[in-house]
Amino acid sequence: MGFNLIGSSIFAMIFIIGVTEATNYTVGDSFGWSVPSSKSFYTDWASTKKFFVGDNLIFNWNGNHSIKITMKTIDYESCNSSWFDALTYLVTKNGTAMSIHTIDAPIGYRYFYCIVGNHCELGQKFSINVQSHSGSSPAPAPAPSFGILSAFLSSLAVYFFTLTR
Numbered sequence: 001m002g003f004n005l006i007g008s009s010i011f012a013m014i015f016i017i018g019v020t021e022a023t024n025y026t027v028g029d030s031f032g033w034s035v036p037s038s039k040s041f042y043t044d045w046a047s048t049k050k051f052f053v054g055d056n057l058i059f060n061w062n063g064n065h066s067i068k069i070t071m072k073t074i075d076y077e078s079c080n081s082s083w084f085d086a087l088t089y090l091v092t093k094n095g096t097a098m099s100i101h102t103i104d105a106p107i108g109y110r111y112f113y114c115i116v117g118n119h120c121e122l123g124q125k126f127s128i129n130v131q132s133h134s135g136s137s138p139a140p141a142p143a144p145s146f147g148i149l150s151a152f153l154s155s156l157a158v159y160f161f162t163l164t165r
């Protein structure tokens with residue numbers, strides 16, 4: 001009976017840590033979605049973030065751009081401009097536009113690049129490793145959960161205290 005309570009408390013804690021808000025990421029931050037001055041610009045941008053199913057990628061652009069989304073590494077590396085094999089895509093738009101892409105399952109590598117002209121070759125591309133919230137590297141618990149977490153920990157401590165008396 002004691003173990004059941006401990007077990008369910010631990011389970012509840014894992015559950016609380018696992019549930020997090022979807023995050024909105026503005027691709028390229030204030031630079032938006034365009035041809036960067038450095039080829040590693042978007043790679044650098046993406047490398048500082050963890051992406052989970054349900055998060056949103058917000059693309060802001062001004063000019064003639066598109067977004068091809070694929071899971072094919074070879075197409076990403078070669079900047080293959082065919083729409084045919086795209087997992088999904090956001091069509092070419094010329095002018096000021098905002099597109100929101102919600103990251104969906106499955107987990108794993110997802111590639112984003114612009115297929116207009118040689119934009120991809122010039123560095124308008126990035127990859128992300130989509131993770132599941134219940135995976136091996138959960139997101140940090142949001143601030144409000146710490147309260148609930150400490151409540152669980154204290155009740156667990158109180159329970160142990162009661163047990164050992």
Ligand SMILES: *[C@@H]1O[C@H](CO)[C@@H](O)[C@H](O)[C@H]1NC(C)=O
Nearest residue numbers: 021022023024025056058100
């Ligand atoms: C993310 O952006 C969408 C669309 O603009 C908005 O509805 C939602 O509230 C935003 N979520 C967060 C966590 O900011």
Ligand SMILES: *[C@@H]1O[C@H](CO)[C@@H](O)[C@H](O)[C@H]1NC(C)=O
Nearest residue numbers: 075078080081082083084085
């Ligand atoms: C680009 O992708 C398409 C569709 O998958 C494929 O038919 C074509 O051979 C690819 N082109 C190159 C150069 O790899």
Ligand SMILES: *[C@@H]1O[C@H](CO)[C@@H](O)[C@H](O)[C@H]1NC(C)=O
Nearest residue numbers: 062063064065093094095096
């Ligand atoms: C595309 O955008 C450029 C720059 O905003 C503009 O000069 C041009 O007229 C646009 N072309 C079309 C076909 O809308």
Ligand SMILES: *[C@@H]1O[C@H](CO)[C@@H](O)[C@H](O)[C@H]1NC(C)=O
Nearest residue numbers: 064065092093094115116117
């Ligand atoms: C925008 O890009 C598309 C695809 O590369 C191309 O067909 C179209 O002519 C371009 N439009 C402008 C205004 O450059």
